[in-house]
Structure formats: structure tokens, C-alpha cells
Amino acid sequence: MTSRPSRHVACNRPNPPASASSGITVRSAESDSWDAWDAVIQHAFGEGWSPESRAAWDSLREPDRCLSAYLGTELVGTAGAYSFSMTVPGGAAQPVAGVTAVAVAPTARRRGVMRAMMRHQLHELHEHGREPLAALTASQPQIYGRFGYGLATWRMQLRARTGPGALPAAPAAAADVRMRLADPAEALPACRTVYDELLPSRPGLMARNDLWAQRQLHDPPAERGGASPLRCVLAEADGQVRGYAYYATKPEWGQEGPHGRTVVREVHALDPVTRLALWRYLFDLDLMSHLEVNGLAPDDPLLHQLTDVRAAKPSFMDGMYLRLVxxxxxxxxxxxxxxxxxxxxxxxxxxxxxxxxxxxxxxxxxxxxxxxxxxxxxxxxxxxxxxxxxxxxxxxxxxxxxxxxxxxxxxxxxxxxxxxxxxxxxxxxxx
Missing domain, CATH: 3.30.1050.10 (SCP2 sterol-binding domain)
Structure with a gap:
């Protein structure tokens, strides 16, 4: 199963011969009930979705890229893909299939269902010729090497103490950087402009269309874990937005006073000075004693900016798995x-x-x-x-x-x- 529910891989052509030989049929999901399709994913991942999450994922669905696997007349497997564009070394953007929603019903495990879907999907991608690459994130990393996916990126998680002195003094140029709180939805166009300008600078970054840009603002109250609503701060210089951060705060109190957490979702900036200014803002919020951020690159400059590296606890997890189609x-x-x-x-x-x-x-x-x-x-x-x-x-x-x-x-x-x-x-x- 790929990580977290999403959906969707083109399949209007006949199945590769291997599918039928095992009693498994793989075909387009376009004529299936989406409720039944989603139910397979929820059973496989052992979770339920809030109405807000269901609606958010449904808005991203590419129905013509969804697959269903059947044993007889029983729907037992799902797989899909998104149509992405990804930066490769050299800065060029290449089409990539974002494989997702790979799930097998618990009653059909170890019957070859996933193998049949993966084979069908890759054959379809190859025959179509649109995308030379396929990428996914994995809930169970041991699965996907069998199908030619290799670990291509690491992601760094960081928990650090905050407060005055956590980061070095701001350079003189930082005096020209102004922080402005903004409504996340209203700030989205400016944030997208920054992100889009950064796309060629780092391999693995994927472009966001309108729907995926909106997905970054997904913030249902039931999924906040006691934290505040999503917040946005813009970093401006000479009247232009040069960077932004999405974050939330989770206040906590003890006998010794406040020890809240700043939970950072995303930080992007067009230059080092603006980036440092954003992190200084996030590290110096009142009543917060710790900062948590997930999804940094292993070589993110933040580790080199901390005045006390022992005040931070970095950890590393697998990120993107990539396959050359x-x-x-x-x-x-x-x-x-x-x-x-x-x-x-x-x-x-x-x-x-x-x-x-x-x-x-x-x-x-x-x-x-x-x-x-x-x-x-x-x-x-x-x-x-x-x-x-x-x-x-x-x-x-x-x-x-x-x-x-x-x-x-x-x-x-x-x-x-x-x-x-x-x-x-x-x-x-x-x-």
C-alpha cells in the first residue's frame, strides 16, 4: 500500500496477460462505485476518513487513471496515479506518474493482487508513453523494491528547542525583510509564485496545479490534534513576497509555565536571508518552547544555523520511491x-x-x-x-x-x- 489514502493509473487497454492467469482481473475503475473503491482503501489502511478528508481527496481524483482488481465479481484491489511534473537534475521538468491508493482488501492478501495491479499499471504507462518515470511514497517500504521502485529521497524530521538565541543574529540585510501574517487562502497566489520560482532549483520537487495548491491548505479541525488553525506568514522585501511559512501552534502549560509547540508544515524562500528571517520568526513565537518540522531535505541549511546543534533532534525517514518506466x-x-x-x-x-x-x-x-x-x-x-x-x-x-x-x-x-x-x-x- 502506498502511504495515506489518495487515488489513481490509466487503464483502458486490455490487461497484460499475467492478470487473467491467476484469476485476477484488473481493469479501469471508472465504472465502479467510488464508495466501494474507497472502502477497499480504508480497510487496507485500517482507518476511516472524515467527510472533509474524503471530499479533499475526491477533488484530486483522476478517474481515468484509477484501477480496480477483481477476484471473480469481488472488488479486492485499487491503484491509481496522479499526473505530475517533477524537476530532475539539471532543472528540467519531466512528467511523472504519482502512484497512489495501492491497496488490497485484507481478505485477498497474498493472492498476487498487488503484483497484478503493479504489472498492469507499468505496462499501461509504458504503452502510453506519456511518463518515463513513476514515483510513490510507501506505507510498507519492503513491498515496492519487487516492482523496481528504489528509494530516491530522504526526508528529515526535526524537533528543536526555541527561544532567543536559538538562531544567530540576523544579518544587516534582514532589516529589509518584513513579516506579515496573512490568511492562508488569500496568501495562496503569492505562496505559489514563490514555490514555482523554486521548482528548478532542487530535484524531486513537483509542480502544483490549482487543486494541489489548495490541498496544502487542508486543515480540518478533527485532524489538528489540539493545535491552532493553519497559519501563514509572508516574508516581504521591497514590496515583494520573498518567502512564506505555513504553521500551527499548540499551546501547552505546566507548573513551570508555558511549553507550547510550533508545528511547521512548510517553509520556502527565494534567498538565504529571507529564509533565515522566516526561521527566526518561527523560533521566537511567544509561549512556544519547541518547534517541530517534517519533510526537510537532509542538507537543509537550518541544521547549520542553529547556535546549539544539540538543542535539535533530527531524524530521517524514507521519502520518495522512484521507478524508471x-x-x-x-x-x-x-x-x-x-x-x-x-x-x-x-x-x-x-x-x-x-x-x-x-x-x-x-x-x-x-x-x-x-x-x-x-x-x-x-x-x-x-x-x-x-x-x-x-x-x-x-x-x-x-x-x-x-x-x-x-x-x-x-x-x-x-x-x-x-x-x-x-x-x-x-x-x-x-x-
């Missing part, structure tokens, strides 16, 4: 940190059209990736390609784990240097 097209779509000319021997049992030798040539200006019969320099699988693609994982580490095999001296080192990217990739929102 069309290996040649995907590898040619990004740029490389240094000139590269390597032959990759790719093994992809789940998407056999990717299996074979590929000659990758390129540099910081562009790349080509074509089939070849030349001797290979490096051998690796689809999962490893997915991990390496955005530049956030180490080829040397994968070699040390016996997951990438160098066939010529120094080849893995050259591969790792070419694929690496700074800043590290980030998945800015879940789906």
Missing part, C-alpha cells in the same frame, strides 16, 4: 555533474523492455542514452537506477551493499560522481 528516455532527460560515458547493464524483470545494455553519454548540458552491444562498465537493477536517478543516493554505498556491480575498475566511482547532485533531492509534499 522507460530507462533510456529517463536517463537522457537529466544532466550529469561531470562528463560521463558508461555502458550500463540493466536488469529489469518486472519491465523487461528496460533490460539490456545502455550507453549513457552526457554532461551538464545534456545527455543521450541508447542501446548498445558494447561491453558493460556497471551492472545494476531497476531498483538501483531508481535510487540513483535524482542524485541523492551514493553509488559507492550501493556497491558496498552488493547492489551495484562494477565491471571495470573505477566505473562505479565515475557513475556516482556523474549522477550526484547538489542540493539533494526533496519530495515537498505527499500524495
Amino acid at each position: 522507460d530507462a533510456g528516455r529517463a536517463l537522457a532527460a537529466r544532466t550529469y555533474a561531470v562528463p560521463v560515458d558508461l555502458v550500463l547493464d540493466v536488469h529489469d524483470a518486472f519491465c523487461p523492455w528496460n533490460t539490456g545494455r545502455w550507453r549513457l553519454t552526457g554532461d551538464e548540458h545534456g545527455a543521450r542514452c541508447e542501446r548498445t552491444t558494447a561491453a558493460a562498465d556497471v551492472a545494476l537493477g531497476a531498483t538501483e537506477l531508481g535510487s540513483l536517478y535524482l542524485g541523492g543516493m551514493s553509488a559507492a554505498s550501493l556497491e558496498g551493499a552488493a547492489r551495484v556491480i562494477g565491471l571495470r575498475p573505477g566505473a562505479v566511482a565515475r557513475l556516482g560522481t556523474a549522477f550526484a547532485h547538489e542540493p539533494l533531492p526533496l519530495m515537498a509534499f505527499g500524495f
